[in-house]
Amino acid sequence: MDFDxxxxxxxxxxxxxxxxxxxxxxxxxxxxxxxxxPIVGHLLILKADQRPQLQQWRxxxxxxxxxxxxxxxxxVINDFDxxxxxxxxxxxxFSDRPIMFIDEIMxxxxxxxxxxxxxxxxEQRNAAISILRNxxxxxxxxxxxxxxxxxxxxxxxxxxxxxxxxxxxITTESTxxxxxxxxxxxxxxxxxxxxxxxxxxxxxxxAS
Numbered sequence: 001m002d003f004d005x006x007x008x009x010x011x012x013x014x015x016x017x018x019x020x021x022x023x024x025x026x027x028x029x030x031x032x033x034x035x036x037x038p039i040v041g042h043l044l045i046l047k048a049d050q051r052p053q054l055q056q057w058r059x060x061x062x063x064x065x066x067x068x069x070x071x072x073x074x075x076v077i078n079d080f081d082x083x084x085x086x087x088x089x090x091x092x093x094f095s096d097r098p099i100m101f102i103d104e105i106m107x108x109x110x111x112x113x114x115x116x117x118x119x120x121x122x123e124q125r126n127a128a129i130s131i132l133r134n135x136x137x138x139x140x141x142x143x144x145x146x147x148x149x150x151x152x153x154x155x156x157x158x159x160x161x162x163x164x165x166x167x168x169x170i171t172t173e174s175t176x177x178x179x180x181x182x183x184x185x186x187x188x189x190x191x192x193x194x195x196x197x198x199x200x201x202x203x204x205x206x207a208s
Contacts, residue, residue, distance in 0.1 A: 030066045030075055033057035041068025054078075095122075132182075145181045149174050156190055173199060 036042050046053055054076060057065055063079035077083050086094050096117045153174040176199055177187045188195035
């Protein structure tokens with residue numbers, strides 16, 4: 001088989017796949033403001049600040065419409081009552097996490113409370129909440145620890161005396177301190193070398 005024939009087969013297979021993706025899932029979904037492009041969907045239309053474009057599409061299609069980010073379908077809801085109906089009154093129907101394109105390629109089976117979804121995720125969440133209650137979750141003990149850390153957080157901000165500050169960094173440190181106080185019963189000073197190494201490893205883990 002020569003490269004031309006192989007290329008034709010690959011190209012044809014790609015077209016069939018794109019057609020399948022965009023026709024199978026478009027039969028019973030809210031309307032799209034404009035027809036999506038194959039493969040990229042509406043990504044070429046959306047800019048960094050998506051709000052003006054989404055507002056324009058809301059005026060065009062109403063309070064609920066569909067957008068394709070690549071081949072991933074995204075349903076946009078703009079009305080408060082619809083949002084409450086979807087995520088509060090019918091939370092069990094709409095709380096599952098979407099299956100992304102990479103999950104379909106790798107046949108990734110989500111596990112654990114972080115990556116799971118559906119019934120299994122709800123069972124693990126309930127078990128985790130039950131365990132966390134023993135550490136003060138949902139009780140005044142946890143609230144006291146949060147308030148204590150907020151006090152340190154505000155004191156740390158005052159040290160900058162109006163100078164520019166990376167609010168994300170100290171917020172991450174404050175949040176990590178709350179978790180440490182729950183898990184190991186200890187909080188760290190923000191400039192503690194051990195604590196800073198811990199923060200660095202956490203950031204590296206989530207950036208990977």
